[in-house]
Amino acid sequence: MSDLNPQEVLTSEVNAILEEPAIIEIEIVSPGLWDKILFKFGAPTKRKFELKPIVLGNLVRISKRLLTVDMDIFEQGGNILVANYTAIQNHSTALAEIVAIGMTNQREEPSPRLVRFILNNFTAVELLNVVTKVVKMMEIGAFMNTIISAKGMSLLNPGETIASGVPSEG
Numbered sequence: 001m002s003d004l005n006p007q008e009v010l011t012s013e014v015n016a017i018l019e020e021p022a023i024i025e026i027e028i029v030s031p032g033l034w035d036k037i038l039f040k041f042g043a044p045t046k047r048k049f050e051l052k053p054i055v056l057g058n059l060v061r062i063s064k065r066l067l068t069v070d071m072d073i074f075e076q077g078g079n080i081l082v083a084n085y086t087a088i089q090n091h092s093t094a095l096a097e098i099v100a101i102g103m104t105n106q107r108e109e110p111s112p113r114l115v116r117f118i119l120n121n122f123t124a125v126e127l128l129n130v131v132t133k134v135v136k137m138m139e140i141g142a143f144m145n146t147i148i149s150a151k152g153m154s155l156l157n158p159g160e161t162i163a164s165g166v167p168s169e170g
Contacts, residue, residue: 021050022133024103030120047117049103051130054138058101061109062138065094065101092119095131102134 027046028035039045054062069091073083096118100110122130 021052022137024049024051024130024133026121026126028121051102051133051137052105054102054105054134056143057107058105059138059140059143061101062098062134065098068094095127096122098134099127099130102130102137 025046025048031039031045035043070087073087073090074080076083093115096115097110099118099122100114104110104114118127
């Protein structure tokens with residue numbers, strides 16, 4: 001997967017709004033024994049995945065994993081390379097799990113095999129692009145609007161309640 005050009009970004013935004021799945025194509029760079037055998041018989045050397053809008057249960061799962069990523073590591077004033085290596089060591093699996101949850105988007109946890117595939121075949125750029133797409137598919141703004149609507153808060157005046165759901169006196 002290459003860097004996105006402006007046209008691809010606009011297309012992906014429109015597809016997200018229309019709830020069209022995003023297609024991800026990943027080259028198998030670390031094939032297992034069976035993959036190598038199948039490649040000799042003409043099997044594809046790339047795998048395609050569809051990302052669809054994330055269901056609520058997976059929104060919760062992904063959010064839990066995102067909360068485990070420690071961003072303070074970069075603000076400790078030390079060596080940026082050491083911080084980067086530490087972040088890679090500590091959070092690569094969580095990011096691979098986030099991608100796997102987004103790609104499967106099912107009630108069950110993604111298979112450890114899929115997480116290993118992501119760890120062994122995604123480049124750092126591909127991981128960034130796919131995590132970005134998964135976060136877009138989470139549609140966090142819609143979830144926040146749901147909370148605001150249910151709570152009856154005013155967007156213009158956060159301290160004001162519009163309709164709290166409590167019967168009025170009178």
